Every structure is written in structure tokens, then in C-alpha cells.
Amino acid sequence: MLAxxxxxxVAVSGGxxxxxxxxxxxxxxxxxxxxxxxxxHCLRGSESDGDEEFVRALAExxxxxxxxxxxxxxxxxxxxxxxxxxxxxxxRYRFFRELLSDGSCSVVATAHTRSDQAETVLxxxxxxxxxxxxxxIWPGVGEGIVRPMLDISRSEALDYLRDRGITWRExxxxxxxxxxxxxxxxxxxxxxxxxxxPRIEATLASTADWALEEERYWRLRTAELRxxxxxxxxxxxxxDVKLARALHPAELRRLLESILKHPLLEGRPASFGHIExxxxxVGSHVGSGAVDLPGGRAQRSFGTIRFLVGAGxxxxxxxxxxxxxxxxxxxxxxxxxxxxxxxxxxxxxxLYNESxxxxxxxxxxxxxxxxxxxxxxxxYRPTGLGSSKKIKDLFQRTRVxxxxxxxxxxxxxxxxxxxxxxxxxxRKFGPAHEFAVRPGSHRVLAMDEVRDARESSVS
Numbered sequence: 001m002l003a004x005x006x007x008x009x010v011a012v013s014g015g016x017x018x019x020x021x022x023x024x025x026x027x028x029x030x031x032x033x034x035x036x037x038x039x040x041h042c043l044r045g046s047e048s049d050g051d052e053e054f055v056r057a058l059a060e061x062x063x064x065x066x067x068x069x070x071x072x073x074x075x076x077x078x079x080x081x082x083x084x085x086x087x088x089x090x091x092r093y094r095f096f097r098e099l100l101s102d103g104s105c106s107v108v109a110t111a112h113t114r115s116d117q118a119e120t121v122l123x124x125x126x127x128x129x130x131x132x133x134x135x136x137i138w139p140g141v142g143e144g145i146v147r148p149m150l151d152i153s154r155s156e157a158l159d160y161l162r163d164r165g166i167t168w169r170e171x172x173x174x175x176x177x178x179x180x181x182x183x184x185x186x187x188x189x190x191x192x193x194x195x196x197x198p199r200i201e202a203t204l205a206s207t208a209d210w211a212l213e214e215e216r217y218w219r220l221r222t223a224e225l226r227x228x229x230x231x232x233x234x235x236x237x238x239x240d241v242k243l244a245r246a247l248h249p250a251e252l253r254r255l256l257e258s259i260l261k262h263p264l265l266e267g268r269p270a271s272f273g274h275i276e277x278x279x280x281x282v283g284s285h286v287g288s289g290a291v292d293l294p295g296g297r298a299q300r301s302f303g304t305i306r307f308l309v310g311a312g313x314x315x316x317x318x319x320x321x322x323x324x325x326x327x328x329x330x331x332x333x334x335x336x337x338x339x340x341x342x343x344x345x346x347x348x349x350x351l352y353n354e355s356x357x358x359x360x361x362x363x364x365x366x367x368x369x370x371x372x373x374x375x376x377x378x379x380y381r382p383t384g385l386g387s388s389k390k391i392k393d394l395f396q397r398t399r400v401x402x403x404x405x406x407x408x409x410x411x412x413x414x415x416x417x418x419x420x421x422x423x424x425x426x427r428k429f430g431p432a433h434e435f436a437v438r439p440g441s442h443r444v445l446a447m448d449e450v451r452d453a454r455e456s457s458v459s
Contacts, residue, residue: 001139001146006106007033007065009099011092012058014038014051014169017111020157021149023166025109026062035065037099037108039092042072043084044173051169067104069095085181093145100144112137112147115154118204122192123184128272131254135215136208153201218254225255237264237307241300244282252279259307265296266309281305288402301401316407322369324362324445330371332407338371341446345437358430359437360445365424367415374408380423381433394429411447 002008010025012018026034038055040048052068059066073087096108117136124133140146149157161168177183192200229243237259244252256278260270270293277291281300290299296309316332324340342362374391381388395405412421413435424435425447431437437444 001107001109001148002029002032003106003144007035007104009035009037009067009096009105009108011096011108011110012036012038012055013111013171014054014058015111015171015174016161016168017113017116017149017154017157019166019168020152020160021109021111022058023164024160025148034062035059035067035105036062037096037105038066038068039095040068040070041088041091042070043088044171047172051171054169065104067095067099071095085179096145097143105144107144107146109146109148111149111157113149113152113154113157114205115201117150117208118201119181119184119189121204121208122189123181130272131211131218131257132215134207135211136205138212150205221251222254222258225251226258229255230259232264235264235308237262239282239305239307241282241303241305244305249279252282260293262307264309265293265307270294278305299403301403302399304401306401306403316373318407319370319372322371322411324369327450328371330407330409330449332373335451336409337450338409338411339448339450340369343444343446345441345444357446357448358425360424360431360435360447361437361441362443362445363441364435365445366413366422368413369424370412370414370421372410372412374405374410374426378410378423378426380426382426382429383431383433383436385433391426391429394426398428400428409449 008025008029010018010022012022022034022036025032036055036059038052040052042048052070056066056068069091071091073084073091075087096105099105100108121134121136124136127133137147137150139148139150160166173179174182175186177186189200197203225247229240229247231238231240239259244255247255253275256275257270259265260274274291274293278298281289281291281298282305284300287302288300290297293307296307299306299308318331320328320331322328322338322340325342327337327339330336330338376392378391379388380391382394391408391410394400395408400408409427410423411425412423414421422432422435424432427449
């Protein structure tokens with residue numbers, strides 16, 4: 001676990017486990033350079049200060065560098081951490097990562113024991129964890145933080161200290177029943193050991209070992225599933241329903257769990273119930289539906305489920321002038337723009353070969369153009385169809401997803417004889433029949449979408 005070179009940082013609170021770790025590492029590796037890392041959580045007043053003084057004196061006696069930080073974990077709790085234990089952990093690991101980042105340590109070792117592992121597995125099991133949760137505390141967290149004592153029990157660590165006459169500090173908060181972990185350590189585990197399994201600690205630790213290797217396998221397998229079934233688009237994750245439906249339930253659950261932990265979704269925890277609700281969305285024969293998630297939403301439209309932060313689905317209302325010629329950004333259109341050009345009729349043959357270019361008879365367009373979003377009730381007659389259609393029906397026919405419709409661009413002319421606006425063009429469905437270019441047209445309006453207005457020029 002130890003890096004090949006550099007100073008090994010040992011997280012020392014002054015308690016028995018961390019003292020055993022420090023002295024055991026020094027005994028096993030006399031050739032290595034060690035330093036002591038201590039965070040004073042400032043939660044126990046003079047007792048916390050006494051721990052800090054104890055650790056500083058220890059470092060001076062051993063001739064080790066000592067990195068100490070004072071940070072009140074209670075302040076972090078008020079900023080969003082669920083409890084003091086989580087706040088303290090956040091403080092410690094932030095401190096460790098800073099020391100690793102600035103080169104003060106090549107690795108930081110913490111004193112988690114097999115007893116801590118057993119308590120963690122039982123605690124998570126009681127809260128409904130499975131899979132990754134039952135893998136407990138990992139020997140290494142992949143960023144230079146390691147736990148060399150996970151195979152050593154707390155009683156073995158105490159025996160080691162007593163055999164060598166090494167003193168340590170007792171943390172009074174470890175006996176406080178206000179903390180859930182203490183109730184589990186001092187009440188539940190002894191009862192289980194007495195009434196159910198004398199080797200409960202080893203059994204729970206073995207469960208973690210088993211689950212750890214399975215979790216390593218599943219992380220590799222889930223990464224493969226994500227590459228095959230999920231794509232990222234404009235800050236959203238899109239799941240292919242057909243491919244997801246073909247997966248084994250265990251694979252699909254793991255895939256959904258990994259999606260919900262993705263940084264794009266801010267990694268917010270989701271329950272088994274959330275995952276099962278999304279599985280129902282995948283298996284449904286109805287091509288629509290949504291599931292509310294912690295801080296986000298999963299929304300299905302046809303064969304795709306979109307995952308995004310926030311409620312999503314809000315309409316993107318816009319109505320702006322469309323100059324001719326010019327390039328106009330499509331509001332909410334993900335960096336899309338609409339380019340308009342007036343061209344001579346003799347150029348239409350060439351432009352017909354540009355499948356994304358719409359050609360309109362400029363002399364037939366009744367007035368100034370405006371670019372707006374699609375609205376429920378919109379209808380028009382696309383070129384090539386015998387009658388007008390609701391744009392909503394065209395969306396259904398061509399499987400345009402519900403979230404794409406919100407900012408779907410429509411071009412309307414505002415100079416009709418009755419004062420109403422007339423739709424002259426719609427994305428994907430093209431020019432209106434009555435305004436499309438035809439033999440005999442003199443002035444032709446060419447319109448096409450470009451991906452970045454800043455890179456487009458008007459000709």
C-alpha cells in the first residue's frame with residue numbers, strides 16, 4: 001500500500017488504533033520517512049486540545065514532521081453535512097487530499113480496523129444497503145489514502161500497544177450513546193456476539209471482503225454497460241430504452257445506480273425505490289412518463305429516458321424578429337442558429353442538393369418573419385402533404401422527444417390579410433406548401449440551421 005518513495009503520512013488522533021498503526025509501520029519499515037497528520041475537530045474543548053498536544057509531543061519525540069489543522073466540524077454540519085460524524089470525515093479527508101496534492105505526503109494511512117469494518121457493514125445493512133454498501137471500507141480509495149489495518153481487530157491493536165508499553169488517549173465521545181455508531185458498538189454487537197454468533201465481527205468483515213471483490217467486478221461491468229446504453233448530450237444523460245430492456249435485472253439496477261451517481265446529476269443518493277421506479281419506466285409499453293429523483297428527474301419519451309438535474313421539461317418561450325439576410329440564435333436551442341439568405345432563382349438547383357436548406361418563394365411570404373417556439377395547437381401544411389397537420393402529430397409520427405419540443409423553432413410571417421401570423425417553416429418538416437419555391441419563383445429565401453452562430457457568415 002505504501003508508495004515507493006516520499007513521506008508516508010499517518011493519520012494519528014492519539015487513540016489506540018492510530019497509535020498502533022504509527023508504531024507498527026515504523027517497526028515494519030524503519031527505512032521509510034514518516035510524518036504525523038492530525039486534525040483537531042474542536043468538538044471536545046480542552047480534551048481535543050489535549051489530544052493535539054499529545055500528538056505534537058509524540059512527533060517531536062520520534063523526530064517526525066507533524067501536520068496539524070484545527071477545524072470545527074460543527075460548522076460544516078450547519079453547511080449541509082447530515083451529522084457530526086459525516087462532517088468530521090469531510091474535514092479529515094479534505095485535509096489528507098491537500099497534503100497529498102502539495103507533496104507533503106506520498107500516501108496517507110488511516111487506522112481503520114476489522115472492528116470498524118464490521119460496524120460499518122452492520123450499520124449499512126440495517127439502513128438497507130446492498131452491493132457497494134456491503135463492501136464496507138475499502139483498503140484504498142484510489143487517491144493515495146490507504147487502510148493497512150483492515151485485517152486487524154481492535155483487540156489485537158490493544159494487545160500490541162500493551163505488549164510494548166505504548167500509551168494512548170481515550171476519546172470520551174466514543175462512549176456517548178448519542179452517536180448511532182456507539183450504540184451499535186457497545187450494545188448491538190455485544191448482544192449479537194452473545195446470542196447469535198461469537199465470531200460476528202469476523203463474519204461481517206468476511207461479508208465485506210466478498211462484497212468488495214463483487215463490487216470491483218460490477219464497476220468494470222457497469223462501465224461497459226454505460227458505454228453501450230447511455231450517451232451524454234448537453235449536460236444530460238440519455239438511456240436507450242430498448243438496450244436497457246434487454247439487460248438482466250441485476251445489470252439494469254447497477255446501470256441505473258451508476259447513472260444516478262454521475263457527476264452530471266451531482267451524484268445525489270437515490271433509494272432502491274427510485275431505481276425500481278425507473279426500471280418500471282424502462283419496462284413500460286407506454287412511451288412516456290417520469291420519475292422524480294433527489295434533486296432531479298428521469299423522463300421518458302418514446303425509446304429514450306433523459307436524466308437531468310432539476311425538474312426539467314419547462315417550456316422555452318421565445319418570439320424574436322428573424323432578419324433577412326442574417327443569422328439568428330435559436331433561444332434555448334443548444335447553440336443552434338437559423339441563417340437566412342436571399343438568392344437568385346438560378347441557384348436553386350444547387351441548393352436543392354443541400355438537404356438541410358429550405359427554399360421559400362420570398363415574393364409569396366406575406367410579411368416580416370419571426371422566429372418562435374412551437375406551441376400546442378400549431379398546424380400547417382408541409383410541402384409534399386395533401387392537407388394541414390398539427391405539428392404535435394408530426395412530432396408523434398417522427399418520434400420527436402417531449403423535451404426537444406420545448407424549444408422547437410417555428411418561423412411565421414406576420415403580414416396576413418386577416419392580421420394573423422402564418423407558419424412558413426418548421427424545423428425537420430420544412431417549408432409550408434403555399435410558400436415553397438416553385439417554377440417561376442424569382443426571389444428565393446434560403447434558410448438553414450447552423451450549429452454555432454459565431455462561426456457562420458451571411459452571403
